[in-house]
Amino acid sequence: MRQVSKHIGSAVMFLAGLLILLAAVSALLVPKTNAAGGGMRDPSANGILGEPANTIDVLFLGDSESYCAFVPLQLWEEQGITSYCCGTPAQKLCYAQTFLKKCFQKQAPKLVVLETNEIFRNFSAVDSLLQGSKLPILSLFDYHDRWKSLNSRDLNPGVSYTYMDSAKGYRFSATVAKASTKGYMDPDNQIARIPTKNYLSVETMKQFCELHNARLVLVSTPSTVNWNMKRHNAIQELSEALQLEFLDLNLMPEQVPIDWKTDSRDKGDHLNYFGAKKVTNYLGFYLAETGVLKNHKYDIQYKHWDAAAKEFSETIAKASTRKINIR
């Protein structure tokens, strides 16, 4: 018995030493800025860390559907609403939660819009451990590859997040690939399955929002590849159960008149800029009508948004003429 406790003692000591060591290495390797050059993952989404405190009123979360459909700077131009898209490729709900928490540390959004496609993405316990946790040691496993870009700045453990994404998280594309609408949103009474973990995850996000005086809204952006009535029914059911607003833009051709010949970048999977413009335009009216958002258009403190919008429209003008001509 004494032998056993001796062994356990030395194992515990070994692990404790290991944890301290890993924490030290972690401090060394964690990105010190939020830009891609500093080694930050998903810099366009993490650009929100560089935004001035308490200036973002709407937060968009979602997988690739979200950053292809929501154009924050158009929302600014048309409604004076400040927003940011923290969508990331193939985002899972556990990662969305991480962004939600990250955002509320410095910002106080009134509305959080969750693109619904990611509600159907399975995630494992491992995913939520790695992506959903804030344990500093675990970020070592996330950022271990940064040894390649270490420099003297990394010896100083403090972080400075100053990088701002010029499109506020939106990812521009003017590529056109015609989509087939065969069977798209055909009537169907069946209900797609939402994994229990995902259901609970949305519920947690709702509670988090309420705790921080924000409202969670579910929005389905148009996609012929990802969306159908089964999924609509499932989200409808979920939104009723959790008492969440749910907006399915796939079923609103009058408000959001997507032309599937011209408005998708990849045959109906994602919208291109032309589709995104229509989605954002309608969403702008919808958000403005909620009455919880302020129009900051003429607020001197938001001057930098005008500058960003100008720059954004210039890049788009250049890029879209080129692309369209190619077409």
Added chain:
Amino acid sequence: MTLSALLYGGKVDQLTSFFSLEFLAIFFPAALLLYGVVPKKCKPYVLLAESYVFVWLISGKLIVFLLLATLLIHYCGLWLDRLQINMRQALAEGESDARKVIRAHFTAKQRGVIALAVVLLIGTLLALKYSAFFAGNVNTLLSLFPVTLRLQVPQHLLPIGISFFTLQALSYILDVYRGTTKADDNLPRLALFLAFFPQIVEGPICRYHQTANALWNAGSIRFENLTQGLQRILFGMLKKIVIADRLDPLVKTVFSNHEAYDGAVIAVAAVCYTIQLYMDFSGAMDAVVGIAQIIGVSMPENFSRPFFSKTISEFWMRWHITLGTWFKDYVFYPITASKGMKKLTKRSRKTLGNHYGPLAAGSVALFCVWFCNGLWHGAAWNYLFFGMYHFVLILGGSLLTPVVRWLQRVLRIDPEQWWYRTLQMLRTTVLVIIGELFFRAHGLLAGLQMFERLLTDFSLQPLTDETWVDLGVDRYDLWIVAITLLLILFVSVYNEKGVSLRDHLSKKKRIFRWAVLYALIVYIVVFGAYGFGYAPVDPLYAQF
């Protein structure tokens, strides 16, 4: 736990990699803990249950093939046993002149049982693994004739480890027939022998006498075994995560798009693939041996520093050892020791002499071995080519032996001199790398094209940073691979001298011991090719 395990049947194929988070952080600790806490009497049953949960999680319903194979060899083994007992009884009772008849009668019966078991086991493997290849080739043949008849090409899912447990099952039943192993009436023990969870994925291919009883009687987890086993797993992890997975993008890029690259890049890719395969496979074996060591079971080693081999024949005694000895014991020697072959040997020795005489029968057996070996890896022409390539090299090596010995004498070369041995090792390594090029190529045609480019389109233009980046690796990756390879070479040189650094380490002071382990762990965590930016790589041999 059990309920969720049921739900996830066939859905957790990440478990095939011993270094995945799912295995290393969840399944393995849970399995070990459960094994550790149950009373000794239950331990073997717990181990068996865990093994079945493991297979179930990876392969789902296909676990039925494993269960059927287990039942089959259990029943056939007992049947053979009964026949052998009856024969002995009959022999004891029978008249002396009737003995021959009795013996023949029972031998025929035993052969019938063996035939049944072998046909069922190999038949299942053939049906699942090779029917697509067969049907595809028949269709190609048919397309040469003006008929519209085509076979439907079946697509079967393979249960995890079928190539491995089929060989284990065959060896058991053949051993019982030969009388070298007693038939086991303990079904769970036999089942555990086939299904033991780390070993079922990619071997080592064990014999009944090596592991069955050891696994069944494996006792409590002892602290020394635990630390030694974990260290072995850690070493395997270093090989797999730091080296093998880091080279994967390069290998994948070049082999899947080989037309775009010239001979130099193809040579680099072939070298990298050989390194990757060795590190991946032997790393996984380190994990299996380490896990078994934790519960006090010593598994047969599958690798013994193969790249120190002086000939191809020696290489195959040091690489995937358990497969080689399997083929030797159940294909090579049975063929050469058969009556017809013995006659052939006798005759050819008279005319060809003592060196070349036995080669007549030997080459026939060797051909069979390498035909089976190639085919075992998969149903594709490039695997067959791979087998034939090594057949030719080994046979050629043997044919040339007298010439080489004569040359050594004439030129007064001492074959034990270091430079001569180094040259031999290099030569063998190059030949192995060429073989692996065909092994990895997407089809035989691609392999031949790549080999042709290697010979005809080889420019020694230095590879620039940009070429490397195009290949999915950067300067830093190459540095890490090089440094880690040196580290492993260092360990291998000591092992080759018969020194175990692990034992050496365990005698050192704690502070030194811990420092080494900490360094190794941090090295793997930081320099491992996992997580963001790296696609997880399935273990290479689990697909065979």
Added chain:
Amino acid sequence: MEELYEMEELYEILNELQPGVDYETADDLVDGHVLHSLTILALVAELEDSFDITIPAVEIIPENFNSAAAMGNMIERLQKGDWQ
């Protein structure tokens, strides 16, 4: 006396097949990768001839061929014919 004579003959055979090994002391001929399968094949044929025995496939295992002494034991056993 006869045994000793047999051992001498065995060493002779081994030295002819694979020279440069000290067969009186070596005890890992197979496990140490000295004797390859094709060499063992020639060895088996030679042993069968010289000692008038039949070596069945089951006897061709590393334990029987790792040292000259082990081979001697096997030969003796097979000469007595009690392998079955």
